[in-house]
Amino acid sequence: MPEYPDITIYIERLEALVVGQPLEQIRFASPFFLRTAQPPIKTIHGATVRGIERMGKRIIFVFSGERFLVIHLMVAGRLHWRKKACKLPGKVGLAVFDFPNNSLLISEAGTKKRASLHLINGRDELAGFDPGGLEVFEASLEEFRSALLAENHTLKRSLTDPHIFSGIGNTFSDEILHRARLSPILLTEKLAEDQIKRLYHATRATLEEWTQRLRDEVGNGFPDKVTAFRENMAVHGRFNKPCPECGTAVQRIRYASSETNYCPLCQTGGKLFADRAMSRLLKKDWPRTLEELEVRKLKLIRNLADERLNNK
Numbered sequence: 262m263p264e265y266p267d268i269t270i271y272i273e274r275l276e277a278l279v280v281g282q283p284l285e286q287i288r289f290a291s292p293f294f295l296r297t298a299q300p301p302i303k304t305i306h307g308a309t310v311r312g313i314e315r316m317g318k319r320i321i322f323v324f325s326g327e328r329f330l331v332i333h334l335m336v337a338g339r340l341h342w343r344k345k346a347c348k349l350p351g352k353v354g355l356a357v358f359d360f361p362n363n364s365l366l367i368s369e370a371g372t373k374k375r376a377s378l379h380l381i382n383g384r385d386e387l388a389g390f391d392p393g394g395l396e397v398f399e400a401s402l403e404e405f406r407s408a409l410l411a412e413n414h415t416l417k418r419s420l421t422d423p424h425i426f427s428g429i430g431n432t433f434s435d436e437i438l439h440r441a442r443l444s445p446i447l448l449t450e451k452l453a454e455d456q457i458k459r460l461y462h463a464t465r466a467t468l469e470e471w472t473q474r475l476r477d478e479v480g481n482g483f484p485d486k487v488t489a490f491r492e493n494m495a496v497h498g499r500f501n502k503p504c505p506e507c508g509t510a511v512q513r514i515r516y517a518s519s520e521t522n523y524c525p526l527c528q529t530g531g532k533l534f535a536d537r538a539m540s541r542l543l544k545k546d547w548p549r550t551l552e553e554l555e556v557r558k559l560k561l562i563r564n565l566a567d568e569r570l571n572n573k
């Protein structure tokens with residue numbers, strides 16, 4: 262899911278490319294992408310884009326008369342800057358915004374189409390889309406603390422909950438927690454003052470650093486390669502690869518269709534958490550510490566080797 266750094270760069274580039282331009286028309290591949298019937302979408306055709314705003318992970322096109330197009334890319338939605346009147350690709354295309362010289366293609370990979378577009382009239386109605394999470398760059402340490410401690414959750418859940426924090430998802434929560442040296446399953450009510458402070462600074466530093474990195478990569482172009490997995494990330498998407506701080510193999514906890522990655526040495530004092538796939542393999546012998554896992558892995562490998570020998 263595009264998060265604060267990706268969304269910020271999308272917005273900066275859209276500001277440079279489409280503000281002041283008329284949105285000539287929107288072409289739709291899927292009728293489900295547009296979630297509003299009123300006002301009719303055709304009423305926005307020809308209107309000039311006045312600005313681009315961010316609301317959490319949403320991108321908002323601002324038009325005169327308090328009219329707004331609200332895009333939520335969800336997990337697999339992406340934006341692409343194309344030549345004027347580009348084709349709408351069958352499987353992944355959702356819609357194309359045609360401008361006088363270029364077109365903005367909105368795509369979504371996969372069969373689950375979750376990305377959405379709303380045409381909204383009035384700031385009041387727009388405010389209804391705001392999940393209300395704290396903007397960490399506008400927040401003091403005190404504000405950050407009260408948002409964090411308002412409900413007792415695991416850190417992973419709190420950071421990624423759009424009602425608590427704005428613009429953070431699965432990817433950057435992993436990176437933030439690694440930088441803060443905090444466990445993803447630590448409960449917020451158990452946090453000590455220095456841990457809260459560390460988390461506050463790590464959140465801002467991680468998002469800021471990644472935004473700048475993406476800005477440098479994109480330059481005057483367009484972010485065409487938005488991905489949740491990047492080579493220079495510390496832990497996210499790097500299961501079994503060495504932690505850049507200590508070299509320990511990055512671990513994972515899988516749930517539903519995503520996973521949390523963490524360094525057991527830097528973040529959890531050597532503790533490992535049950536991963537369902539791993540658990541199935543090891544049945545009841547779920548290891549509680551890194552050392553145990555290493556021993557069990559060795560045992561498994563040895564057992565497999567023994568089996569192979571016996572079968573010969």
Ligand SMILES: [Zn+2]
Nearest residue numbers: 504507524527
């Ligand atoms: Zn580490």
